Amino acid sequence: MEKQGLLYEGKAKRIYATDEAEVVWVEYKDSATAYNGEKKATISGKGRLNNEITSLLFDYLKSAGVESHFIEKLSSTEQLVKRVTIIPLEVVVRNIAAGSFSKRTGVEEGKLLKQPIVEFYYKNDDLGDPLLTLDHVLELELATEETVNDLKERAVYINTLLREYFLEREVKLVDFKLEFGMTAEGTIMLADEISPDTCRLWDSNTNEKLDKDVFRRDIGNLTEAYEQILARLGGSESCIK
Amino acid sequence: MEKQGLLYEGKAKRIYATDEAEVVWVEYKDSATAYNGEKKATISGKGRLNNEITSLLFDYLKSAGVESHFIEKLSSTEQLVKRVTIIPLEVVVRNIAAGSFSKRTGVEEGKLLKQPIVEFYYKNDDLGDPLLTLDHVLELELATEETVNDLKERAVYINTLLREYFLEREVKLVDFKLEFGMTAEGTIMLADEISPDTCRLWDSNTNEKLDKDVFRRDIGNLTEAYEQILARLGGSESCIK
Ligand SMILES: Nc1ncnc2c1ncn2[C@@H]1O[C@H](COP(=O)(O)OP(=O)(O)O)[C@@H](O)[C@H]1O
Ligand SMILES: Nc1ncnc2c1ncn2[C@@H]1O[C@H](COP(=O)(O)OP(=O)(O)O)[C@@H](O)[C@H]1O
Ligand SMILES: [Mg+2]
Ligand SMILES: [Mg+2]
Known part of the structure; x- marks a missing residue:
């Protein structure tokens, strides 16, 4: 290649x-x-x-x-x-209240949600990635109702998989953002990245933040946090450092 | 009484x-x-x-x-x-893009929407009345899914009625906010007010604003605008002035 x-x-x-x-x-x-x-x-x-x-x-x-x-x-x-054409929706799944969800709803950061919540944000830097409802998505013609439901179902399943995977490694998957895209043949698939930049990850014993909030909120060393995650996933932490 | x-x-x-x-x-x-x-x-x-x-x-x-x-x-x-207990949801119906909808989505003020859009905002001054999705409403236990669907249906019907009523009087019903409440016996009904404070109303020929935007945006005389609306509804404009 x-x-x-x-x-x-x-x-x-x-x-x-x-x-x-x-x-x-x-x-x-x-x-x-x-x-x-x-x-x-x-x-x-x-x-x-x-x-x-x-x-x-x-x-x-x-x-x-x-x-x-x-x-x-x-x-x-x-x-x-x-290569895909990215659907301009950031699909966010939340298991525990944090960040903009807590600001919006007044629910205290750290509260376990009754069930996982899926939100759609408009991937549009000029508008500041606003939260959208289904009606907004349809009005803006960003996706059909069928696609929105499909993305929601996929996101919920990915959450089930990742949540268990992280928990086995002593990490709570608090929330995360997914992007989906469409190939030239019209197949929709998961794209972009899944990393501590796009997930909130807390140590399951101490609730220590091991994600981008370390940088957002200036509360520690980002590479140390990300190395922790990589190590717990069994990755090759120091091979090229 | x-x-x-x-x-x-x-x-x-x-x-x-x-x-x-x-x-x-x-x-x-x-x-x-x-x-x-x-x-x-x-x-x-x-x-x-x-x-x-x-x-x-x-x-x-x-x-x-x-x-x-x-x-x-x-x-x-x-x-x-x-007397009712107000359900803490502001139910907003939109026919034409304006205000926070235009800011959020980037859709130009004045654009006719493909279909009326119903939004739910959390009636909570401390949080700044944020937009909520159904999942947020359920997590916050502000209403059941059944009630949310019922409110949506009522709001759409009220919109159909009011939109025609205003248009016959040469006023475009751009958007409006409703509040619903529950009586002591558990009956849900429309409450609060429906006025130029809670509706966007534009003259259907000139698009002149005849609602609270006159005050919000300092673009005219509020009482003259509201008198216009009252007059077109056939009200007793000058009886007690
Ligand atoms: N498989 C793919 N094909 C094409 N574009 C992609 C693919 N995966 C991700 N992208 C896009 O690549 C761009 C670069 O990623 P990133 O640096 O994270 O951008 P951003 O600043 O928008 O977050 C993003 O617009 C992302 O959506
Ligand atoms: N039928 C009713 N019974 C009890 N409270 C009501 C009823 N209709 C409206 N209210 C409430 O009366 C309060 C006063 O109205 P308003 O001055 O518009 O308040 P706000 O500052 O919250 O907009 C609001 O909280 C409104 O929801
Ligand atoms: Mg990115
Ligand atoms: Mg009021």
């Missing part, structure tokens, strides 16, 4: 074309951003950690029957994935 | 007990507030206008079979209503 021109540079990754039309080359960057890009930093090692963790999690999901864009890890910071 | 002690003073109305346990006495105030109370003013005549308009609209809805808390108008600024 040959890496070709840069297609898109986001806040956390660069996407390159390859010599195969349906495959793109993803490079995880060392940049950390929060609050819609208002807070920024370069954190050496972060790209490697997110690439390693995402690769492990997509491999695990595949073994449990969940199709994703992930093809293979190429290096410590790179992976090959199927 | 005898007016007794003040039960509650809100931003727009005072609610008094009466000698009948199931009836309260509502007094419409001359105060205008916007942006969750950040912007305030006293506008002489506003209480009368909202009381007259709400009374006319609840009478009309009653004639079309929609039960509400409204019993009778007592004076130019007062009415008797059935």
